[in-house]
Amino acid sequence: MNASFRERWQQLDWDDLTLQINAKTTRDVQHTLARDTLTLDDFMALLSPAARPFIEPMAQKAQKMTRQRFGHTVGFYVPLYLSNLCANDCTYCGFSMSNRIKRKTLNETEIINECETIRKMGFDSLLLVTGEHQTKVGMDYFRQHIPTIRRYFSSLMMEVQPLATEEYAELKTLGLDGVMVYQETYHEPAYQLHHLKGKKQDFHWRLDTPDRLGQAGVDKIGLGALIGLSNSWRTDCYMVAEHLIYLQKHYWQSRYSISFPRLRPCAGGIEPASIMNEPELVQLICAFRLLAPDVELSLSTRESPYFRDHVVPLAINNVSAGSKTQPGGYADDHAELEQFAPHDNRSAAQVAESLIKAGLQPVWKDWDSYLGR
Numbered sequence: 001m002n003a004s005f006r007e008r009w010q011q012l013d014w015d016d017l018t019l020q021i022n023a024k025t026t027r028d029v030q031h032t033l034a035r036d037t038l039t040l041d042d043f044m045a046l047l048s049p050a051a052r053p054f055i056e057p058m059a060q061k062a063q064k065m066t067r068q069r070f071g072h073t074v075g076f077y078v079p080l081y082l083s084n085l086c087a088n089d090c091t092y093c094g095f096s097m098s099n100r101i102k103r104k105t106l107n108e109t110e111i112i113n114e115c116e117t118i119r120k121m122g123f124d125s126l127l128l129v130t131g132e133h134q135t136k137v138g139m140d141y142f143r144q145h146i147p148t149i150r151r152y153f154s155s156l157m158m159e160v161q162p163l164a165t166e167e168y169a170e171l172k173t174l175g176l177d178g179v180m181v182y183q184e185t186y187h188e189p190a191y192q193l194h195h196l197k198g199k200k201q202d203f204h205w206r207l208d209t210p211d212r213l214g215q216a217g218v219d220k221i222g223l224g225a226l227i228g229l230s231n232s233w234r235t236d237c238y239m240v241a242e243h244l245i246y247l248q249k250h251y252w253q254s255r256y257s258i259s260f261p262r263l264r265p266c267a268g269g270i271e272p273a274s275i276m277n278e279p280e281l282v283q284l285i286c287a288f289r290l291l292a293p294d295v296e297l298s299l300s301t302r303e304s305p306y307f308r309d310h311v312v313p314l315a316i317n318n319v320s321a322g323s324k325t326q327p328g329g330y331a332d333d334h335a336e337l338e339q340f341a342p343h344d345n346r347s348a349a350q351v352a353e354s355l356i357k358a359g360l361q362p363v364w365k366d367w368d369s370y371l372g373r
């Protein structure tokens with residue numbers, strides 16, 4: 001087997017890390033804030049409860065760094081749900097196999113309708129999303145439909161079941177630019193508790209996925225933990241940072257993005273095991289910016305309009321807007337099929353207008369396929 005983050009993960013003791021994070025002091029935070037280049041130990045200090053009174057200076061520093069590296073731009077993308085079929089049971093997700101909901105997989109005509117509707121909304125950057133159903137929404141489905149979808153958009157990402165290296169390499173030739181793959185939690189016992197059936201129960205196959213993406217030469221790799229799934233969101237987010245630093249060292253040709261999904265209500269959903277409040281989410285976002293100045297930070301419609309309007313100008317590079325989380329949601333609604341209820345229900349134009357008022361420049365298209373990758 002090729003090298004993988006798994007070896008590093010095996011050296012990291014969850015309880016020990018949790019203790020280390022909680023033991024950070026005001027002095028550690030002050031020392032970290034005085035530095036320009038941060039280590040993972042510094043990141044731990046910024047993530048810790050001791051950094052809570054320092055959110056304001058962290059935000060100021062994060063905003064300055066973001067403007068220096070990225071100017072005033074904010075990229076806009078939108079998810080296109082192709083299918084809500086899933087062969088897994090995850091305690092926190094409405095698409096779980098055992099949930100008795102209506103199932104739908106878009107056919108070619110429906111996909112074209114969705115693509116045309118989304119283009120009219122102004123988007124040129126698309127995130128394809130499916131449940132995880134290897135046989136019905138697997139490589140054959142992707143081979144058949146990605147070339148069509150690609151004709152409509154100049155940037156194409158996907159968030160589907162983890163695939164093999166050679167499959168990612170093939171999808172890249174069909175026009176795939178990036179893949180989001182969230183570990184959900186890096187705490188294996190919590191992971192097993194929340195993944196009850198299906199291939200997703202294989203914690204290590206998922207953990208190795210970003211390595212396979214790097215080995216396949218995929219241009220952009222998105223990481224994240226589902227905040228609230230384990231009993232310590234701080235430890236999970238520290239693991240994300242470890243994962244990011246490892247990947248940047250091993251697959252330096254790829255770009256990286258980090259997302260911050262918090263558990264949202266869904267059909268048959270669960271209560272979070274650790275609650276992260278909004279100030280703590282700001283703290284986390286700023287901590288990532290200070291650790292990784294060049295990495296894209298993304299904030300979805302899971303968060304409220306008020307929160308997004310105030311936090312995007314600090315350190316966020318990419319936002320989704322006007323999102324529907326059900327297959328066929330743009331051209332023909334189908335609200336009963338949705339995965340979770342977005343919190344920011346404004347239209348894409350309304351979100352763009354708010355960000356312009358805050359002095360930012362929405363970017364709908366930042367690349368053209370003829371330029372290659």
Ligand code: SF4
Pocket residue numbers: 086087088089090093094095096097130131132200
């Ligand atoms: S989280 Fe993903 S794998 Fe789990 S049930 Fe939902 S769609 Fe399926």
